[in-house]
Amino acid sequence: MSMHKLEDLVARDRDHECEGVGASRVCVRVVGVADLPTRFGHFRIVAFWNNRDVKEHVAIVHGDVQGEAHVATRMHSECLTGDVLGSLRCDCRDQLIMGLKRIASEPCGVVLYLRQEGRGIGLINKIRAYSLQDQGLDTVEANLALGFRDDERDYAIAAHMLKSLAIRSVRLMTNNPKKVGELTKHGVEVSGRIPHVIPPNEHNRFYLETKANRSGHWIDFSGKPHLQEQGDAVMIEGANQQGQSDE
Numbered sequence: 001m002s003m004h005k006l007e008d009l010v011a012r013d014r015d016h017e018c019e020g021v022g023a024s025r026v027c028v029r030v031v032g033v034a035d036l037p038t039r040f041g042h043f044r045i046v047a048f049w050n051n052r053d054v055k056e057h058v059a060i061v062h063g064d065v066q067g068e069a070h071v072a073t074r075m076h077s078e079c080l081t082g083d084v085l086g087s088l089r090c091d092c093r094d095q096l097i098m099g100l101k102r103i104a105s106e107p108c109g110v111v112l113y114l115r116q117e118g119r120g121i122g123l124i125n126k127i128r129a130y131s132l133q134d135q136g137l138d139t140v141e142a143n144l145a146l147g148f149r150d151d152e153r154d155y156a157i158a159a160h161m162l163k164s165l166a167i168r169s170v171r172l173m174t175n176n177p178k179k180v181g182e183l184t185k186h187g188v189e190v191s192g193r194i195p196h197v198i199p200p201n202e203h204n205r206f207y208l209e210t211k212a213n214r215s216g217h218w219i220d221f222s223g224k225p226h227l228q229e230q231g232d233a234v235m236i237e238g239a240n241q242q243g244q245s246d247e
């Protein structure tokens with residue numbers, strides 16, 4: 001595979017239009033590709049335009065994925081508070097870092113960074129939901145306030161992004177079999193699943209120093225229940241697996 005093949009997708013997609021994916025018939029175009037060295041490995045970042053909203057979704061690609069089968073794939077939903085600020089109210093940052101590291105360790109792979117803060121309700125609404133939780137809402141109520149529900153459009157965008165990258169089949173990095181079903185429904189061949197398991201290390205200090213309460217929710221250092229904003233809980237090798245949620 002040519003080193004510059006990903007970059008060629010911008011020209012390929014310039015006039016791309018298709019019937020779209022999913023109920024919302026979302027269609028995406030590759031509009032930019034750049035090198036992205038990171039502390040977790042060397043990647044290229046691929047920017048997508050879509051015909052449904054102004055959100056700028058990106059794929060973080062390791063190695064040559066085009067035309068490949070069984071490509072290690074992680075879908076990550078944007079979380080400003082977790083990913084960037086290191087919030088302990090959720091485990092998004094740990095999951096993102098683990099995803100990037102795992103993908104970097106594979107011959108090739110991709111992290112789809114989906115701009116759906118708070119499961120698509122947006123940053124302001126997510127912070128309002130946090131506020132309700134601060135005022136005493138229980139975790140279930142907070143989950144509802146956070147918009148924890150199926151959003152097929154997200155999987156549809158992800159499915160088209162994978163198609164745009166000419167990925168033939170994916171091994172999906174998730175502990176939630178439902179995600180596999182949703183991608184399959186949108187025409188992505190899921191040839192396998194990579195359990196979302198991390199060995200104990202400096203990056204999961206959060207998990208190792210927390211304990212699960214009787215409802216199985218992780219509690220953060222400030223005593224607040226830990227919300228599963230990524231839709232699947234992470235598993236720690238050799239640690240209490242109670243945090244594994246079926247959501």
Ligand SMILES: [Zn+2]
Pocket residue numbers: 016017018019020026027028160
């Ligand atoms: Zn399209």
Ligand SMILES: [Zn+2]
Pocket residue numbers: 079081082083090091092093229
């Ligand atoms: Zn989060």
